[in-house]
Amino acid sequence: MTVTTSGSPGAPSTTSPRDDRTTRYRRAADFVAAAMIYLRDNVVLREPLRPEHLKPRLLGHWGTCPGITYVYSGLNGLVRRTGQRTLFVVGPGHGAPAVHANLWLEGTHADHDPALSRDAAGLAELVRRFSWPGGFPSHLSPQVPGVIHEGGELGYALATAFGAALDDPDLMVACLVGDGEAETGPTAGSWHCPKFLDPVRCGSVLPVLHLNGYKISSPTIYGTMDDEELSDYFRGAGWSPHIVDVTALRDLSTSDTGGADGADAEAGARADRLLAESLDAAHAEITALRQRCREGDWPGRPVWPMLVVRSPKGWGAPERDSRGVPLAGTFHAHQVPLPDVATDPDQLALLEEWLRSYRPEELFDEDGRPAPDLLEVPPEGDLRLGSVPQANGGRLRRDLPLPPLRPHAVDVPSPGAAEAGATTTLANWLTDLMRATEDRRDFRIVCPDELESNKLGAVLSTTGRAYTWPVPGYSEHLATDGRVMEVLSEHLCQGFLQGYLLTGRHGLFPCYEAFVSIVDGMVNQYAKFLKMAGEVAWRAPVASLNYLLTSEGWRQEHNGYSHQGPGFINSMLNKKASVSRIYLPPDANTLLVVMRHCLGTTNRINVVVAGKQPAQQWLDLDAAEAHCRAGAGVWEWACNDGGRPRDPERPDVVLACAGNIPTVEVLGAAWLLRRHAPELRVRVVNVVDLLVLPPPRRHPHGMDETEFAACFGDDAPVVFGFHGYPSAVHELLHGRADPNRFHVHGYLEEGTTTTPYDLLASNRMTRHDLAAAAVSRARGWASRGGAVAEALREERDDILRRAHRDGEDPEEITGWRWTS
């Protein structure tokens, strides 16, 4: 099951021992990557290197570059030999120069941008454009072909690779994981992912853990593990590990990608053969496993191969700088190994010596074109690692066959005259969608073991939870080919989905609202990816990333405080307006309409917050469609004209709400006010699309002033019952005329295990609190309002006393249900 290739030569090889094309190719790529970091001119060293050839600002990270090219060129060979379509996910995104160099050599760059042609002009442009204002960023980014993972915030490459491999049976996703990145929790958790990957209907993932020993300035954890520890660890996680130890080949303190002397060239070629052998062996294992499983001969545990590659950090850089500081093989090579070349002639000389050690004159012809044999190293057409169609997944994306809503819509004869669970209702429609995509296999649900809890379990009637390891008795709904991914890791769920979407598929991430903050950092980065991708002409739009946040804080009365936290809404408000959408459907039919809309959109992050408990329903399907189209609106049926002639322009007070629970409480407040202050003129407004609130210059969904006034009046006090932190509404209202007329009630970071009413009370959000606030603030009610508010608060306190003392259910005490 386990093959460990040691550094000793002599094993049979599929590549000729005398064939050093790969090594020469690697010399070329390393040379170009180094040039990108330092040079703005004289890029193939036609003349002696002078300070004016240097970039004014030296940016970039050399340390990981040679290792990336080592693996990139090894994969080139494998694809050449096997025709295996391979997507390459590079975790250490700061090694961008290496990827650029390979993209230029294989011609992918020229395909996307003629200015990056495979000649002297193109090379000069490539070199200059890197880390230059307006040019290529120093990290991988959506501007770079072949990239589906940015790698600036480390930790997510491996989960993303698994997401990309799902439901794409002929794809192999090679994933380079740096040993810095390997220290992160999300990467550590990702090593268990094979247990979710079906060898029959999915592709494969070939991880390459790249140990160069150091991160920015310390040794790495995995770099200090010996071969036995590494083998044990990965075998335990369910892999068949292959260790490729370049550092054991020879003393690698100097350049050996094929430097000047024959010994180095031979060492470089041996390193390439060693990797080729391991890649071939790994690929053979993959092929055998897939074939065996596809023929129905399922092994107890489908074990996949993975590689551990040890190579020196900054491999090929000078051994020491001019002051004797060690560079190659140490953390000093992490960024720019010779930072003072512009001012220190010794460093400049060292740089020239280093660059010339690649012998560019042997690699590029007079016109700056790579030598013909180098062009034969990478595969061709869309088998090139940078040109694999899956890396521009929007091109492959097909619109989902969204089923009709009507069969699942709740019949709501009049507001309040029906009861349903929003997510339960949605689950039936999602089941139809699962069925409609059964053959296409381009829709998945990821969820941190909360599908049942979130009342979405119905989808398990059409597909199982993906799992390939043997499971204990009494397990339910598990299937090797399931399209629901349940793992108790929001990081893995997010990574899976990102990889799946960016390779052209669709998905949904239902999550406990409070715990989606676990992936705040990942979502920050994904939002950046979408924003930048939208600015790249050749990137086709991908399906939106859709969150369904439920088990929300207001109904965490049984789990309590730790399970309350609506802050993800605030995080989303910081994203670019083109990317972020936030919907708070108040009932089942609005949830159906919103979710169908979201699953039809592209390049967005849609956050949908909905309830999972059975609840009164407000809108029939037609009303829901109209309400969602508008984004917000007055609910006439809940308003009260106070017995006076209707005057839509002048309510005494507006009761506004956003979110399913606040909607109930605001309606309760309106109902209470009809009894306690019948002559009060109350308008009730519901907001389903939160982004109608800001001025239109801040968000494209922002209502213009006329629409805004039609909802909220011109100058009436507004008591706003909001699902999340009041701060979210406060910031959205900035720039609206007189924002201080809005009095926002929301989650005040109070909670415990208690009754739902008590949770609301501790955050001053019960119907009684809202009614009291409304009548106190209502226009013209300064004198009368106080007494009414006092009576309402006493009623609230009485309810709380009985609940605390006797365990009585406040809902039963109040006995309230909306009746029109």
Add this chain to the structure above:
Amino acid sequence: MTVTTSGSPGAPSTTSPRDDRTTRYRRAADFVAAAMIYLRDNVVLREPLRPEHLKPRLLGHWGTCPGITYVYSGLNGLVRRTGQRTLFVVGPGHGAPAVHANLWLEGTHADHDPALSRDAAGLAELVRRFSWPGGFPSHLSPQVPGVIHEGGELGYALATAFGAALDDPDLMVACLVGDGEAETGPTAGSWHCPKFLDPVRCGSVLPVLHLNGYKISSPTIYGTMDDEELSDYFRGAGWSPHIVDVTALRDLSTSDTGGADGADAEAGARADRLLAESLDAAHAEITALRQRCREGDWPGRPVWPMLVVRSPKGWGAPERDSRGVPLAGTFHAHQVPLPDVATDPDQLALLEEWLRSYRPEELFDEDGRPAPDLLEVPPEGDLRLGSVPQANGGRLRRDLPLPPLRPHAVDVPSPGAAEAGATTTLANWLTDLMRATEDRRDFRIVCPDELESNKLGAVLSTTGRAYTWPVPGYSEHLATDGRVMEVLSEHLCQGFLQGYLLTGRHGLFPCYEAFVSIVDGMVNQYAKFLKMAGEVAWRAPVASLNYLLTSEGWRQEHNGYSHQGPGFINSMLNKKASVSRIYLPPDANTLLVVMRHCLGTTNRINVVVAGKQPAQQWLDLDAAEAHCRAGAGVWEWACNDGGRPRDPERPDVVLACAGNIPTVEVLGAAWLLRRHAPELRVRVVNVVDLLVLPPPRRHPHGMDETEFAACFGDDAPVVFGFHGYPSAVHELLHGRADPNRFHVHGYLEEGTTTTPYDLLASNRMTRHDLAAAAVSRARGWASRGGAVAEALREERDDILRRAHRDGEDPEEITGWRWTS
């Protein structure tokens, strides 16, 4: 190195085979835990169980409870036998009933609250209080003695345990990790923590991975791994694993904590002996390793023991419910196994049968007191797991010996007349602090391998980076006893620090600003812990959690977009006002003052944002002290009275700033305006404490209206250069009179690898943008302002053109430095 105890009996034991006290104790604890979930009355079943004895709402999680008690009671025995002071960190916080039951049995509960006495009245109170409005939450929380980890959001128990063990050489921290929690990335990453734990100067961590096979509704990953995989995995991570497999002892589908028949009782006792043997063996390994290391005989790799315990989920619950659904040993036992006892007489009968299977009449006397032999199972005094002083670390906390600032203060003869790096300056003071705490060992720095990058490397002159595994050559500043923890995992850094602070020590977390969002979820939970702990009378305050956010987005011109993200400020604004503080010191001396202040506070989360690049300095130490005390103030030296008589009340425009880079740009704008619009009356205000901005009713630091007007005027337009997202200032200003007079410039989520000036320009934050905005909006400048603004914008565009085309440095083009 590795001992695996199988399920086979017969191994020599330190406990008598006939001594079943532990098993009886466990029966009592399981009974009490089950009673807490279901009962409000008749809690020791003196009479037949009737519906009115049940709680109106059945809340809690039975599934993990018996396993927690199994380990809790096993640890009791170990402590009894060895006197080993042990802190118990329980990862599965939803198993609170088990912890409560043990705290009651050992008498810790009664020590904290006489109402929870060890008799019938106390038991009734305990049982009723659980999951009751106003009572104990259903999860662990700061209200529960012995708890330093809440366990609502899963994943952080193990890192917290390691933090607690640091610098406390005689402490053992036992850490229960559920197999649900084990799937999270942060937990997976935490298995490498022993590599950071010094056996000489630190305590030990004994992890107990508890495999009960299922999470909410699916099998768990680790539960599906076989013993060989588990052993390989943990051995590879550097542990000596012991597997304790209770499920192999017998068919455990029915209660066997010592049920009615003798076979069950015997099985229960065998399970306890099995655990005791493994605990004894593990403790012996720990003792031997510590002794060896303390005697100077350092092993190549200090390998610690850990336990894997397999036990059935919901162990002891009925085999099936009245409808035949399997319960014990399946995920159906996760929450409340018989949810319909109130309405289903068959379920009620099953519940009574289940509760009576523990034979409470043998365990509690007439007065509800535990039988005398049970009282002998737990240890005594502060060796009880719930009474270990470290779990109420505030009691142990000593104020830090904060060194004087003056030796490190930057000499600033006049504003702008000095240059220094803020974090470089701070590093020297921190070095003093490290030195001052060398013997006390109660101050640590955690950092995701960014200490050098953040210019804090000076501290490494007094202490090393903690690491115990062999490191490669060229590694620098590593030491087994180092007090700097550098691991490329923000999760581990945060977990370490939480454990360290909550056990009474102090610390600092320097972090790249953009990547602190990785721990957003953890910080949410920690803020909740602090808020609740502050409401518990017996909890002493702990040292604040201090973040130093640097390498901030405005100076990520070399890493680019992925490294820009000031959203942590927004997240902090959602925390309780008693917990959150946000400081933006504009220069080195203000950073010194702020950091000294933060390190002297308790029970807060202090976020300090500061620059790491050499920069102009504004305030000498005395001015810095005064400015930080005020929180914000007018910088008279930067104001311009426009040649008119001074009128402090009526500037034409206010230029405000918060953050080191915005301060430079705002000063630049003031400087530009003196030249472009010399007669403009400009006030310059700097904000160092962001929480002076909201009205005082929203935050205790909020300025009253008089102070606010003294800074920002009554009605002048304010152009505000802000470090983070403008939304943060927008939400803070809600409730201030006329917030729309504030025009906030800040980070607009634009960035790439470029020049610092270009980064500012893409977010409309250059000195030219700010000056143009100020002159356009200034009172009385409607007609003149436009032309001046246009000229300023042209200057900006010209600078950008030259930078993009020629790589010229915009700073050199402008040639600007503040001169008073």
